[in-house]
Amino acid sequence: MLRALEESGAGTTQVVVCSTCRHTAEAREDGEGLRGGARLAAALREVKAAEEAFAGVEVQDMPCLFACKRFCTIHIRAPGKVGYVLGDFSADAEAARAILTYAAAHAESEEGVVRYAHWPDGVKGHFITRTPPEGYLCT
Template sequence: MLEPVEDGPAVVACNTCRHSKTEREDAQGQRGGARLVEALRAVQSGEERFAGIAVQEMPCLFACGDFCTVHVRAPGKIGYVMGRFEPGEEAATAILDYTLLLSQSEHGQVPFRQWPQGVKGHFITRTPPAGFVAA
């Protein structure tokens, strides 16, 4: 049921997410989550600054009221679940940029003024790292 992965900065994308609020799949019959995983991997592999961020995927993050959801995380840092993305290069770049900032921060809290425009309005929850709660 659980698959071990590297414990480092990562974007965990739901590969079964809906394409949009009203559509389960796109015109080619692919789920939005699968498209977002493709976009994340393409951007990550083409940008050296994202080399230290893993793109991981799993079925269902249980944020089904939203669509195209990801969990961004780094060891010992607050993580975030974000969603309602258009599954493409622009969203993938913003998600990876935010994950990079999160991984470089002291506790996983990135000042709002540094947020990439593409993640604003997409936050669903924040998750404390194991053994901690946010103060």
């Protein structure tokens, strides 16, 4: 059920996309039969490939992050840093750029905490939860 990640991504900030998320609250798939999560994962990879600023962020996908009421859900994480689950995104390049911009700031931060003043508008209002790194609690 679990699969080990390749060592190349170890230590980097990762955006894990729920590949089976709904397209919208009303529709599981878009007009071409693709799930919103799969569409968002593709948009994240396209934006990442086009912009050098996102080189330090890995995009990964897995089926179901169990946040089904919050479609197009992602998890931003890195070893030893606070992680975040965000949802309710559109599956497009604009959302992907906002997610990757936040993830790049997360990668540059010491503990995974990004000051609100540095959040891109596209992630504001999308946070669901934060997760402390193993062995730590947020204060």
